[in-house]
Amino acid sequence: MTGTTLSPDLRTSIGALDLANPVLVASGTFAYGREMARLYDLSILGGIVSKTITELPRAGNPPPRVCETAGGMLNAIGLPNPGVDVFLREALPELRQAGCPVIVNIAGETTEGYVRLAARVAREEGVAAVELNVSCPNVSYGLDFGTAPSRVEQVVRRVKEECPFPVIAKLSPNVTDVTEIARGVEQGGGDAVSLINTIRGMAIDPRKRKPVLGNVTGGLSGPAVKPVALAMVWKTSRSVRIPVVGIGGIMTGTDVVEFLLAGASAIQIGTGNFVDPWVAPRVISELREFCIQEGIGSVRSLIGELKA
Numbered sequence: 001m002t003g004t005t006l007s008p009d010l011r012t013s014i015g016a017l018d019l020a021n022p023v024l025v026a027s028g029t030f031a032y033g034r035e036m037a038r039l040y041d042l043s044i045l046g047g048i049v050s051k052t053i054t055e056l057p058r059a060g061n062p063p064p065r066v067c068e069t070a071g072g073m074l075n076a077i078g079l080p081n082p083g084v085d086v087f088l089r090e091a092l093p094e095l096r097q098a099g100c101p102v103i104v105n106i107a108g109e110t111t112e113g114y115v116r117l118a119a120r121v122a123r124e125e126g127v128a129a130v131e132l133n134v135s136c137p138n139v140s141y142g143l144d145f146g147t148a149p150s151r152v153e154q155v156v157r158r159v160k161e162e163c164p165f166p167v168i169a170k171l172s173p174n175v176t177d178v179t180e181i182a183r184g185v186e187q188g189g190g191d192a193v194s195l196i197n198t199i200r201g202m203a204i205d206p207r208k209r210k211p212v213l214g215n216v217t218g219g220l221s222g223p224a225v226k227p228v229a230l231a232m233v234w235k236t237s238r239s240v241r242i243p244v245v246g247i248g249g250i251m252t253g254t255d256v257v258e259f260l261l262a263g264a265s266a267i268q269i270g271t272g273n274f275v276d277p278w279v280a281p282r283v284i285s286e287l288r289e290f291c292i293q294e295g296i297g298s299v300r301s302l303i304g305e306l307k308a
């Protein structure tokens, strides 16, 4: 059923995963939903992507781990998390109560590490998809799988063997050609790609003559990266047949429209959650309002419709 312009249809999908609207919240900016559930009803979201889980608990990188930059922020968090056992026992049961699709983000140090994690998650109820973090610039192995098409293809293929639900690979902009990596995901049988993760960057304290971040370098996110993300989403969506999920500096409803026009089937809000914890409900309202004003019956009619 298509919406009327007074009641636009915000539904979309990431392959087989149906979403009530295209607005998801990005891994690492929403923890496991517990704190945000005190602020608003999470069931209004298109979906939640949980903070990256690893097999064993991780403490993360030395502080300082974040700093503001012009139009954005740098983070070098280093994937701190309680490990998969605690996540499945303590965080996932609460996440399931959110009332929207839950996508579990995982990172392994080896192909077999990803496969073991995916197999654990696959045994659980209430998981809509997994997102493979093959793009973290802040840990030693973080980009091992996300910078070579053959490696990402192999890890996606092996994870797919374990998973009854969609497998999304989150891609790094820190590569020569992101479309080659996306094609590797597609060839491995991946269901979608999400992009972009952060752009490697650094900040320097000129008086101390020292890097601001404890890890020296970090990843840049926020509105500063939106043009880079739009260009990569646009190029990627023209290079693969699998859906693309857009990420990068989204703060408003019209930002979402831009990513849909560039070819994204859905989007994730990341850094925006730190600026305004209510950003996601506001963006959904603004998207609806844009559709009403422009006479758009369904957001799906916007996907890939850029006139370029």
Ligand code: SIN
Pocket: 028, 052, 075, 076, 077, 078, 079, 080, 133, 135, 136, 137, 138, 139, 197, 198, 219
């Ligand atoms: C981090 O925990 O370092 C951020 C996650 C990421 O960049 O993938």
